Amino acid sequence: MSCDPTKPSLLSTLVRHYDELVDHVRRRFGDRGFAREVVHDVCVQLLEKRDKPEAHSPLALLRKISHDQAVTRYRSDRRRQAWLVERPALPDAVSLAPAPAQQYEAARELDLLVEAIGQLPERCQMAFVMHKIHDIPQAEVALRMGISLKTVEKHLRLGLAACRAHLDYPQDGQ
Known part of the structure; x- marks a missing residue:
């Protein structure tokens, strides 16, 4: 390849007409930042090429190269964007989980309750657990245990009083 000193090189033409090339790309693709990146890419390509092509009209060739580079980059960006999955921003929510x-x-309270229930008399403990823990109605507790409804109510009052006392809760009426 012969170098004609009277013909300007592509690189020197790019430097002289940088703003014009950026405007050329911007007019077609709308973004000045994008256009600058494309022209910079063309400049890097020219610097990296060992065999630089000769052109009768270097500016026209640079416009064509810049346009082709912009199309390639635009298509690549669009393909990349198609693969990205948009995720909605996470709301700033406070955790509803209790603090440590x-x-x-x-x-600690549960352990104290288990301890208090364990100290109840056997029949009182049975009535209390069936009704308060297993949610069995008082009438059915009375039927299962073979005792009166009034006795079940008495066992429940005693059980609640023992639990409150064990947890240091104030008693009813105090």
Whole structure:
């Protein structure tokens, strides 16, 4: 390849007509930042090529190269965007889970309740667990245990009083 010193090189033409090439790409693709990136890419390509093509009209060739580079880049960006999955922004929500201190306190209270129920007399404990823990109606508890409804109510009052006392809760009427 012969170098004619009277003909300007593509790289020197690009430097002289940089703004014009950017405007050429911007007019077709609408974004000045995109256009600058394309012209910079063309410049890098020219710097990296060992055999630079000779052109009768270097500016026209640079416009064509820039346009082709812009089309390639635009298509590549569109394909990449098609693969991206839009995810909605996560809302700024406060966790409804109890704090560790609350979890510890609840576990401590549960242990105290289990201890209080365990200290009840056997029949009182049975009535209390069936009604309060297993949610069995008082009438059915009375039927299953073979005792009167009034006795079930008495066992429940005693059980609640023992649990409150064990947890240091104030008693009713105090």
